[in-house]
Amino acid sequence: MSRQPPSITDDGQGSTLASMVFERLREDILEGQLPPGEKLRIEALQDRYQVGASPIREALNRLTSVRLVEQVERRGFRVATLSNDDLLDLIRARRLLNEVVVRESLLHGDEAWEENVVFAYHRMWRCPMTVASGHTNREWELLHRKFHAAIIAACPSKWLLDFHEQLFDSADRHRRLNVKRLDAEFTRVEHREIMEAAVSRDVPLTIKLLNDSIDTLITRRESSDADGQAVSPA
Numbered sequence: 611m612s613r614q615p616p617s618i619t620d621d622g623q624g625s626t627l628a629s630m631v632f633e634r635l636r637e638d639i640l641e642g643q644l645p646p647g648e649k650l651r652i653e654a655l656q657d658r659y660q661v662g663a664s665p666i667r668e669a670l671n672r673l674t675s676v677r678l679v680e681q682v683e684r685r686g687f688r689v690a691t692l693s694n695d696d697l698l699d700l701i702r703a704r705r706l707l708n709e710v711v712v713r714e715s716l717l718h719g720d721e722a723w724e725e726n727v728v729f730a731y732h733r734m735w736r737c738p739m740t741v742a743s744g745h746t747n748r749e750w751e752l753l754h755r756k757f758h759a760a761i762i763a764a765c766p767s768k769w770l771l772d773f774h775e776q777l778f779d780s781a782d783r784h785r786r787l788n789v790k791r792l793d794a795e796f797t798r799v800e801h802r803e804i805m806e807a808a809v810s811r812d813v814p815l816t817i818k819l820l821n822d823s824i825d826t827l828i829t830r831r832e833s834s835d836a837d838g839q840a841v842s843p844a
Contacts, residue, residue: 628668631659635669639678639689640779641748642787650679650687676776678783697784704777705821711762711770712820716813719764724809730760731805735798746786755782757801761808761816781824 635655638644655666670687673679680690715723734753741747758778765771800823807816 627661627665628672631655631661631665631669632672634659635673636678636779639673640782640786642783644689646689646692646783646787648689649685650689652686676779678779692784692787696780700777700780700784701824704781704824707770707774707777708817708820708824711765711767711774712808712817713813714765714767714770715762716764716808716811716816718766719811723760723764726763727757727760727805727808730757731801733757734801739797751786757805761804761820 635644644650650670652663652666655670656663659666670679670681674681674687678690679687681687719727730753734750734757737750737753738747739750755778759775762771762774800819804816804819804823807819
């Protein structure tokens with residue numbers, strides 16, 4: 611899905627520019643506009659984002675630290691590659707992390723947290739999942755991410771929350787690059803069940819539902835590759 615974001619100028623602070631480039635590069639990688647394995651040349655990125663070389667390099671180093679970019683010795687940077695082995699390892703890591711971060715959030719969440727979970731689900735439910743082409747609606751993608759973030763928001767560990775976001779980004783890459791259409795009804799039911807389990811403070815059920823959704827990511831990828839059937843996101 612193409613988009614035309616506003617250009618960035620070099621009249622701000624270097625760290626601010628680097629953060630802006632980081633966010634733009636990160637989103638372009640997650641959306642597949644910069645596909646796995648593509649070389650990331652400094653000069654080309656300067657033209658793409660209209661900034662100097664320094665913020666580009668800083669953004670690339672930050673993206674390397676979260677495994678969205680790889681630095682190849684003497685050959686510069688490239689978008690991190692994807693593989694089935696990587697996907698299986700990612701799924702296992704997300705399942706293990708859910709055992710802690712979801713439990714902590716449901717145990718510590720207050721009434722405001724509960725309301726935010728319901729509100730995040732309602733906003734996602736109201737948003738069309740697909741656009742006219744049949745591909746996923748970018749606005750829905752953002753609301754989908756906010757819904758999952760709301761569920762774990764009450765976890766008191768910032769380290770765990772940061773790691774969860776990193777794993778979610780990696781899973782998003784696999785899903786967006788391999789899933790072309792959504793099973794809208796299944797997706798609504800799946801996320802409603804997750805929301806209801808979370809606000810009911812049913813820790814085992816919430817973890818199970820989230821992990822069941824994660825487990826089917828590789829099946830969805832294979833299904834999408836094989837015949838383009840509609841699938842549900844993880």
